[in-house]
Structures are given as structure tokens and as C-alpha cells.
Amino acid sequence: MRSLDDTIAAIATPPGEGGISIVRLSGPRASTAARGLLRLGSGETPELSPRVAVFCRAVCPGTAEVIDEVLAIFMAGPASYTREDVVEIQCHGGRAAAGAILDLLLSSGARLADPGEFTLRAYLRGRIDLVQAEAVADVIHAETADSLKVHETLLEGALSREVAGWQEALGTVLVHLESFLDFPEEELDLKGGAELVAALDEVAASMAGKLETFAWGRTAREGFRVAILGLPNVGKSSLLNRLAEEERAIVSPIAGTTRDTIEVRVNALGAPVHVIDTAGLRSPADTVEEEGVFRARRAAEEAGLVLMVYDGSRPLGEEERKEALALIPGDKVLAVVNKADLGRVPEEELSELFGEPPLFVSARTGEGVEELLRRVRDRAWAGRVPAGGGALTRLRHRESVRSALEAVGKARELLAGGGYPDAAASELQRARRCLAELLGWGTPEEVVDRIFSEFCIGK
Ligand code: GDP
Numbered sequence: 001m002r003s004l005d006d007t008i009a010a011i012a013t014p015p016g017e018g019g020i021s022i023v024r025l026s027g028p029r030a031s032t033a034a035r036g037l038l039r040l041g042s043g044e045t046p047e048l049s050p051r052v053a054v055f056c057r058a059v060c061p062g063t064a065e066v067i068d069e070v071l072a073i074f075m076a077g078p079a080s081y082t083r084e085d086v087v088e089i090q091c092h093g094g095r096a097a098a099g100a101i102l103d104l105l106l107s108s109g110a111r112l113a114d115p116g117e118f119t120l121r122a123y124l125r126g127r128i129d130l131v132q133a134e135a136v137a138d139v140i141h142a143e144t145a146d147s148l149k150v151h152e153t154l155l156e157g158a159l160s161r162e163v164a165g166w167q168e169a170l171g172t173v174l175v176h177l178e179s180f181l182d183f184p185e186e187e188l189d190l191k192g193g194a195e196l197v198a199a200l201d202e203v204a205a206s207m208a209g210k211l212e213t214f215a216w217g218r219t220a221r222e223g224f225r226v227a228i229l230g231l232p233n234v235g236k237s238s239l240l241n242r243l244a245e246e247e248r249a250i251v252s253p254i255a256g257t258t259r260d261t262i263e264v265r266v267n268a269l270g271a272p273v274h275v276i277d278t279a280g281l282r283s284p285a286d287t288v289e290e291e292g293v294f295r296a297r298r299a300a301e302e303a304g305l306v307l308m309v310y311d312g313s314r315p316l317g318e319e320e321r322k323e324a325l326a327l328i329p330g331d332k333v334l335a336v337v338n339k340a341d342l343g344r345v346p347e348e349e350l351s352e353l354f355g356e357p358p359l360f361v362s363a364r365t366g367e368g369v370e371e372l373l374r375r376v377r378d379r380a381w382a383g384r385v386p387a388g389g390g391a392l393t394r395l396r397h398r399e400s401v402r403s404a405l406e407a408v409g410k411a412r413e414l415l416a417g418g419g420y421p422d423a424a425a426s427e428l429q430r431a432r433r434c435l436a437e438l439l440g441w442g443t444p445e446e447v448v449d450r451i452f453s454e455f456c457i458g459k
Contacts, residue, residue, distance in 0.1 A: 007110045009113060010457050017093055017094045020092060021097065022088050024088050031087060033087075034087040034105070048072060053073050054074075057070065058091060067100045068097040068100075081118060115457050116133075120448075130448070134393075143223065150221075154390050166207065173411075210401055213389070214398045216384050227302075228306075229299075241363070261276050305333075306334070307334050310337045325353065334375060335353075338361055339364070401435075408427070410427045
């Protein structure tokens with residue numbers, strides 16, 4: 001267990017060159033340690049008043065040698081990110097100044113913070129719950145404005161409030177059940193029982209609705225996987241470059257050059273999408289290609305959407321026809337005819353094979369690419385524009401809600417079946433434990449550790 005008594009320090013800005021860097025301190029000695037190396041122009045040590053930016057210099061305490069001009073900001077606990085005293089020192093960007101300031105703070109008794117330790121303290125001190133702490137990491141990792149919105153909603157507490165609402169509703173039912181249990185000679189009267197069942201139904205419906213948000217909440221966090229499949233030379237790599245709007249995949253006119261899979265992150269009109277370009281589906285000519293084809297199939301299996309790409313300038317080959325027939329359940333596959341600038345030759349046959357007309361695009365001219373991005377985006381968000389209400393963004397969220405819902409369902413059946421208030425009560429207690437764990441109360445330490453290990457240093 002980490003100590004909460006000491007003062008931690010870290011550089012909060014990413015390594016590398018930039019306008020400014022920020023060194024952050026949190027803990028009981030934050031102000032003292034910072035003041036130890038801050039000097040005004042007059043040579044005096046500045047007072048640090050809460051929420052006032054002080055322009056001063058960071059100096060080596062022993063020699064008074066100036067390291068950099070800085071702005072120091074003090075936030076007195078509990079009105080701070082960690083609920084402890086926090087000081088942020090803004091110096092010039094780059095490694096040198098921030099590194100020197102951090103070294104001085106560490107030699108004056110502060111300890112280097114672990115990744116995510118500032119946020120861990122905010123969580124352990126009860127300023128935020130575990131769902132909000134996770135959202136902090138997800139906000140930092142968000143790839144598009146829309147996925148940022150999803151995580152900001154969780155950070156602001158939307159999901160936490162809903163979970164708390166369920167807990168309260170279950171708590172009310174529990175109180176009723178426990179009063180029956182206290183007077184076992186009284187029967188659970190029918191009217192009372194029906195009301196409790198109705199209350200549980202309401203909670204269960206709300207939980208079931210929430211479980212559906214995982215379809216797009218997961219996209220916000222992990223990105224939506226799209227695999228591009230098709231024979232060599234149909235233009236898969238060119239299409240990928242078009243989607244990514246940069247030359248990241250190697251485009252070559254020689255069949256079979258994309259032997260490995262290439263993954264490129266694409267902002268599909270707001271949806272974070274990971275497009276995987278594969279080796280194509282041709283029967284392998286050598287073992288390197290065999291491995292490539294194997295990976296292509298695996299990429300297709302793991303993807304949320306498969307773009308099956310065809311060449312508009314020529315009729316379908318035998319292999320393409322076979323592949324189209326063998327394809328993975330229809331709704332995961334979108335038939336795309338590339339090189340539409342050259343023709344739409346396989347249109348009729350593909351419409352017949354897929355039961356709907358293919359989408360025509362040209363990686364060369366850009367025709368149809370916007371429509372393709374739109375379709376990818378709609379799949380990625382599972383047809384929902386991410387807005388309002390907290391989405392379940394992690395498997396952990398889904399598992400907790402699922403287990404809680406299962407327990408509520410059992411309690412409901414027990415009550416509807418004419419009684420068993422003690423068994424129903426224990427199911428409801430289990431449901432409440434699942435929800436508490438979701439919010440971070442009683443969550444196993446290894447789960448908490450895993451969550452905070454994803455953070456960067458300084459957050
Ligand atoms: P891959 O093997 O499926 O990845 O195909 P490539 O992306 O390497 O493209 C194969 C060839 O088709 C290259 O010569 C590309 O320039 C060409 N090509 C790709 N897309 C288009 C397109 O939309 N129109 C035309 N006319 N040529 C294209």
C-alpha cells in the first residue's frame with residue numbers, strides 16, 4: 001500500500017521540447033519544498049498564496065544560481081486535485097529546466113511520484129471515484145473530439161450518479177425486506193411484494209439499457225477495428241492511405257507486397273478507428289505470404305467491420321467469388337469496389353452475392369471516401385451519436401453492471417415467486433457490492449493497481 005503521508009513530485013508535461021513544462025508537487029511539504037528553491041527578483045523567498053500565480057525564479061538553494069524563470073501556483077488542500085497541498089511550477093519547456101527543478105525538489109525530501117499517483121491520491125482521498133479516475137486516463141488517451149466527449153461525461157460523474165441511483169433504489173428495497181426479516185411471523189404481504197418487484201424491474205431495465213452503451217463506449221476508449229481485405233492489387237493500401245490521408249502504408253504495384261498487417265489510426269468523422277491493412281486473401285505462394293494470409297483472417301475475425309475490397313476495372317476472379325460466398329456473417333462485411341474511376345464492372349455480381357449494392361470508391365480520386373468514412377463511423381458508434389448519459393467504456397464496467405443485473409434478476413424472481421425475502425435480500429446485497437466495486441469501494445487492490453498503471457507519470 002502506498003503511503004499518503006509523503007510529498008510526491010513529477011514532471012506533468014510530456015518529455016521533449018515545448019513552450020512550457022510543469023513540475024507538480026503534492027503533499028504536506030509541497031509549499032515548503034517549492035519555496036526552498038523559489039526566489040523573487042529581490043532575492044527574497046515568495047509567499048505562496050492559494051490560487052495566485054507568482055512570477056519568480058527557480059534557483060539552486062546552495063549557490064543561488066538561477067535555473068529558470070518560472071510561474072509558481074499554490075493550491076491549498078482540500079481545494080486541489082489531490083485534496084492535498086499542491087504546487088505547480090511552470091518553467092520553460094524542454095528537458096533541462098524541468099529536470100533540474102525536479103532534481104532539486106527530490107533532493108529536498110520529495111519523492112518521485114509513481115505513474116498516476118496524483119490521481120490515485122484524489123481517488124483514495126475521496127475526491128473522485130474509480131470510474132472518474134479511469135476517465136482521467138481515458139481523457140488523456142482520447143484520439144478524437146467525440147471520444148473525448150464520452151470520457152468527459154464520465155469524468156464529470158454522469159455514470160457514477162446513475163450507479164448511485166441504482167444503489168439507492170436497491171437499498172430502499174433492502175430496507176423493506178429486512179423489516180420483513182425482523183418480523184418473520186408476518187407474511188410478506190402481496191401488495192408490498194408487488195411494489196418491491198416493480199421497483200426491481202425499474203432498476204433492472206435501467207441497467208439493461210446501460211449495458212447497451214458498451215457497444216459504443218468501448219469504441220470511445222479502444223477505437224473501432226476495421227480490417228481491409230481483398231486480393232493483392234485491388235488497392236487496399238491506397239485506400240488505407242486515402243482514409244488516413246497520409247502515406248503510411250507502402251503502396252506498390254507488385255502483387256503481394258503487403259505481407260504483414262499494418263494498423264493505422266484514422267479519425268472517421270469523429271470516431272476513433274483502427275484500420276488494419278492485411279496481406280490480402282490470395283492462396284499463399286510461399287510461407288511468408290502464408291503467415292500474412294493467416295494474419296489477414298485473424299484481423300478479419302477480430303474486426304468490428306470488414307471492408308471487402310474489389311477492383312472496379314475487372315470482373316470478379318474465381319477466388320474472390322469463393323471468398324465472398326464463404327464470408328463471415330454479412331452484417332460485419334461491407335463490399336467496397338475501388339478504382340471506381342476505371343469502372344464498376346463487378347457491380348451486378350456483387351449486389352447478388354451480398355444482397356445489397358457495393359459502395360464505390362476511388363482511392364485515386366477520393367470519390368466515395370467521405371461516404372465510406374460515414375458508414376465506418378456509424379458502425380463504430382453502433383448507430384448512436386455519443387451524447388448524454390454515461391457510457392460503459394470498459395469491460396470492468398460491463399462486468400460489474402452485468403453481475404449486478406443478474407443478482408437483481410434473481411432477487412426479483414425470488415420475490416415474484418411468493419417470498420423468500422432472506423434469499424432475495426442476499427442477492428440484493430450482492431448487487432450492491434458489484435456496484436460499489438464499480439465505483440471503487442471494496443475493489444480488489446490488484447484491479448486498482450492495474451488501472452493506475454496505465455497512467456502517465458505526473459497525472
Ligand atoms: P493492394 O495490393 O490491394 O494494397 O493494392 P495497392 O494499394 O498497392 O494498389 C495496387 C495498384 O492499383 C497501384 O498501382 C495503385 O496505384 C492502383 N490503384 C489503387 N487504387 C486505385 C484507384 O482508385 N484508381 C486507380 N486508377 N488505380 C488505383
